[in-house]
Amino acid sequence: MCERCQGISLPILRRDRRKLWEIPHSYHCAIVGTCFSPEDMAWLRRKLKLTLAPDAREYDVHRYFVEQAGLSGPASRLMHKRLDEKFSGEVRRFARETGEEGWRALWEQALASGSVAAAFWALASHGCVSDDLKLRAYADVHMLSHLMGGENRRSLRENQNLGRRCAELEGRLARAERSAAERLEEKDARIRELEAELGQRRAAAPMRAPRSASGPRSGRLLREVNALRRRVAVERLRARTAEAELDRLRRLLDDAPRTQRPVGSESEVAPAPRDLGGQAILYVGGRPSLLPFLRAAVESRNGCLLHHDGGFEQATRCLEGLVERADVVVCPIDCVSHDACLRVKGLCRRLDKRFLPVRSAGATTFTRVLGVLGRAGEATPPLSAG
Secondary structure (H helix, E strand, O other): OOOOOOOOOOOOOOOOOOOHHHOOHHHHHHHHHHHOOHHHHHHHHHHHOOOOOOOOOHHHHHHHHHHHHOOOOHHHHHHHHHHHHHOHHHHHHHHHOOOHHHHHHHHHHHHHHOOHHHHHHHHHOOOOOOHHHHHHHHHHHHHHHHHHHHHHHHHHHHHHHHHHHHHHHHHHHHHHHHHHHHHHHHHHHHHHHHHHHHHHHHHHOOOOOOHHHHHHHHHHHHHHHHHHHHHHHHHHHHHHHHHHHHHHHHHHHHHOOOOOOOOOOOOOOOOOOOEOOOOEEEEEOOOHHHHHHHHHHHHOOOOEEEEEOOOOOOOHHHHHHHHHHOOEEEEEOOOOOHHHHHHHHHHHHHHOOEEEEEOOOOHHHHHHHHHHHOEOOOOOOOOOOO
16 A cells, blocks of 8 residues: 555545546555456556556556546546456445445455455445545555465465475375386286296196196296286285375365466467356355465456355354355355355255355366356456455
């Protein structure tokens, strides 16, 4: 944040919404920093055909758009349109409320669920919300930016350590898998040799020869073949165990949130995500470390992510309020208690909400769910949470 938390005077409230350039300039730093992602900035630069200096920093881009936000021009109009499309669901929710208590409750729910970016834009651009509530939201966002900075640094370190550990284990398991495969091939070759030798001896032995003539040699060969077969079975079991562990680690790598790539060149265009049409997705339970990734995935598809931990850290009344706000409820059954899952299912049935239990709390599974929920939308670059 680049502005101090201080009293901000607003023009006389109107019944319609404010355009971005009509919002007091003191809010623009918070709006740009919270509601626009690096991908949004890259998209705006492409649309506006802006060229950055070779030594330009992210701060320079941020400062430029903060300045443009206060001017009625092509840049601010495009920025306003982007925010309205990105957070259309939350804007509609705030528009349905008609009083200060309702708006305050929506903001409190956004803070509890982590959907601050969408709610902050809906509140800041609302024509009837009071100065006091807007200033309170501004102060909350200001403090969250400090908290999120420390949390992002910690998460980045954890993800880097996890990536290194998984890469190390994947390498070790790959080497073990190759070694096991080589040993299996050696054992199979030896079995084939012994079985061929045994067959030749049996064929060469005269039918009238006493059984004892070839018995000792044949018996020894049979015992050796059986012993080797048992060893091969053990080796194959070990190989299957190694393969299962390798698959588990690969899934762990897939589920680990990827750090955000730096914004690429002006010509780089990411594939278009599927449009959720402003739906609110409530995610109950799951892994706290994945929430930033999940929120970015939902908001990149024109949706809004709500979250409840599924336990007693958040009140049951809060859960019911979140289910009522949601269009779809997703519940990963491996990271939430059975009782919580049943409670959520019952609330969804009572409130006529779509309930989607999923087997895994992984990011890959959640992305597949969004693909099912989404509908093909206009091709735009992906976004992430502010």
